[in-house]
Amino acid sequence: MTRFILASASPARLQTLRNAGVEPEVIVSGVDEDHVTAPSPGELARTLAVLKARAVVSELDGHATVLGCDSVLEIDGVAYGKPGTPDEARARLRAMSGGSGVLHTGHCLFDTSSRIELRELASTKVFFATLTDEEIEAYVGTGEPLAVAGSFTVDGLGGAFVEGIEGDHHNVVGISLPLVRRMLAQVGISWTSLWKTPFEYDEAVADRYDDTRGGAERAQAAAAAVHQLLGKPGRVLDLAIGTGIVAAELAAQGHLVHGVDLSAAMLQRASVRLPGHVAQADAGSLPIADLRCDAVTAVWLLHLVDDSDALLAEAARVLKPGGLFVTTVDKTESSRVARGNPPNRVRAQDSLAYLVSRAPLHGLTLESATTFPGPGDTTYPLVAFRRTL
Structure with missing residues (x-):
C-alpha cells in the first residue's frame, strides 16, 4: 500500500483530499517561508512546495510518496502570501476589491521508491467583489484572512466575496486535484488506488484519534x-x-x-x-x-x-x-x-x-x-x- 504524505499544515488542503476520498498522512515541513525569494510569484509558490516536500522526505525512514504544496496570490505582478497582521489584511482586501488576481499553487511530488521528483504549478484567476469598508472590517475581525494566502478563502467566510473563477476551483483552496492525479500517474500510482473505503477511513481516523x-x-x-x-x-x-x-x-x-x-x-x-x-x-x-x-x-x-x-x-x-x-x-x-x-x-x-x-x-x-x-x-x-x- 502506498504511503501518501501531505507536507502541509493547511486544514483546507487536507479536507479537500478527504472530500475526494484520500486520507493522507500529514507531516508539517517546518520550512521558513518568509525568507524564500523567487523571480516571480508562480516560481515562489513552486519553490516553496519543493522545499516543503524535500524537508519531509529528508526526515523519512521508509519509502513514501510526498506531496508539498504552497499558494501565493499574484496581483499586478506582486506576490502575496499570508498577511500576518490585521492592518496588512485590510490593505490587501482593499487592493483586491473589485479587481482580480491569480492564485498560484506550487505542487512538488517526491516518490522515494523511484527517486522521481515532479514540480508543477497550477494557476487560477480569481475575480473579487467590490467590498465595503464595513465588510472588510467584519471579515478581518473573524481572523480568517490572517492565516491564508492572499487574505481570503473561497471555501470559508470569504466565499461570498469571490464573484468568479477561471481555472480549477480546488486550486484556490490550495491543491489542484486534477494536477495531483496526473502527477501521481507519472510515478505509477493510480489516483483511485488512494481512495479509502468507509472502513479504511474509520481505521485511519481511529488510529490518530487519541493523539488528536x-x-x-x-x-x-x-x-x-x-x-x-x-x-x-x-x-x-x-x-x-x-x-x-x-x-x-x-x-x-x-x-x-x-x-x-x-x-x-x-x-x-x-x-x-x-x-x-x-x-x-x-x-x-x-x-x-x-x-x-x-x-x-x-x-x-x-x-x-x-x-x-x-x-x-x-x-x-x-x-x-x-x-x-x-x-x-x-x-x-x-x-x-x-x-x-x-x-x-x-x-x-x-x-x-x-x-x-x-x-x-x-x-x-x-x-x-x-x-x-x-x-x-x-x-x-x-x-x-x-x-x-
Missing part, C-alpha cells in the same frame, strides 16, 4: 471534570465513546461505564479498554430501555451533530429521575479562540445558550458547570443538566 484529542493527559482531565459534576459513582452511558480513552478514565473513578459509537474501528479500540461494555449504536436512537442510567455523557460530540435535540431527547429518556446529562459545550468557540479568532456568531448545536433553551422541553434543567484544559491556554466548558421530570 490530547492523549491520556487531556482524557484524564476530561474524566476528572465529568466526575466532579456527577458527584458520586453510578451507571454511566457514554455517547460516541470513540476509542474509550475518556470513558476508561471515568471507569477508573469508580463509575460503571457503558458506551456506544457508530464506528466499528473506534469500538474495536474501546472494547480493549472496556471489554463487554461497548456497542454499536446511534446516539440519537439508543437501544436502551427507559430510566436505566444514572448519567449520560457526551464529550466532544454535540458540535458534530446536525440536531442536538434528538440527543437531548434520548438522554432524557434513558436517564433515571434526578439523573445527569453531562456534555461539552461551545467547542466551536474554544477551537476558534485557540486559533486566535473571535467566537463564531452563528449558533452551533453545542451552543450553551441553545441547549439551555431546548433542554427544558425534554425535562432537563441546567444544574452545574466546570472546565478542563484544552490546547494551549484554552479550556473546554462542561455542563450538567438534571432530569427533573
Whole structure:
C-alpha cells in the first residue's frame, strides 16, 4: 500500500483530499517561508512546495510518496502570501476589491521508491467583489484572512466575496486535484488506488484519534471534570465513546461505564479498554430501555451533530429521575479562540445558550458547570443538566 504524505499544515488542503476520498498522512515541513525569494510569484509558490516536500522526505525512514504544496496570490505582478497582521489584511482586501488576481499553487511530488521528483504549478484567476469598508472590517475581525494566502478563502467566510473563477476551483483552496492525479500517474500510482473505503477511513481516523484529542493527559482531565459534576459513582452511558480513552478514565473513578459509537474501528479500540461494555449504536436512537442510567455523557460530540435535540431527547429518556446529562459545550468557540479568532456568531448545536433553551422541553434543567484544559491556554466548558421530570 502506498504511503501518501501531505507536507502541509493547511486544514483546507487536507479536507479537500478527504472530500475526494484520500486520507493522507500529514507531516508539517517546518520550512521558513518568509525568507524564500523567487523571480516571480508562480516560481515562489513552486519553490516553496519543493522545499516543503524535500524537508519531509529528508526526515523519512521508509519509502513514501510526498506531496508539498504552497499558494501565493499574484496581483499586478506582486506576490502575496499570508498577511500576518490585521492592518496588512485590510490593505490587501482593499487592493483586491473589485479587481482580480491569480492564485498560484506550487505542487512538488517526491516518490522515494523511484527517486522521481515532479514540480508543477497550477494557476487560477480569481475575480473579487467590490467590498465595503464595513465588510472588510467584519471579515478581518473573524481572523480568517490572517492565516491564508492572499487574505481570503473561497471555501470559508470569504466565499461570498469571490464573484468568479477561471481555472480549477480546488486550486484556490490550495491543491489542484486534477494536477495531483496526473502527477501521481507519472510515478505509477493510480489516483483511485488512494481512495479509502468507509472502513479504511474509520481505521485511519481511529488510529490518530487519541493523539488528536490530547492523549491520556487531556482524557484524564476530561474524566476528572465529568466526575466532579456527577458527584458520586453510578451507571454511566457514554455517547460516541470513540476509542474509550475518556470513558476508561471515568471507569477508573469508580463509575460503571457503558458506551456506544457508530464506528466499528473506534469500538474495536474501546472494547480493549472496556471489554463487554461497548456497542454499536446511534446516539440519537439508543437501544436502551427507559430510566436505566444514572448519567449520560457526551464529550466532544454535540458540535458534530446536525440536531442536538434528538440527543437531548434520548438522554432524557434513558436517564433515571434526578439523573445527569453531562456534555461539552461551545467547542466551536474554544477551537476558534485557540486559533486566535473571535467566537463564531452563528449558533452551533453545542451552543450553551441553545441547549439551555431546548433542554427544558425534554425535562432537563441546567444544574452545574466546570472546565478542563484544552490546547494551549484554552479550556473546554462542561455542563450538567438534571432530569427533573
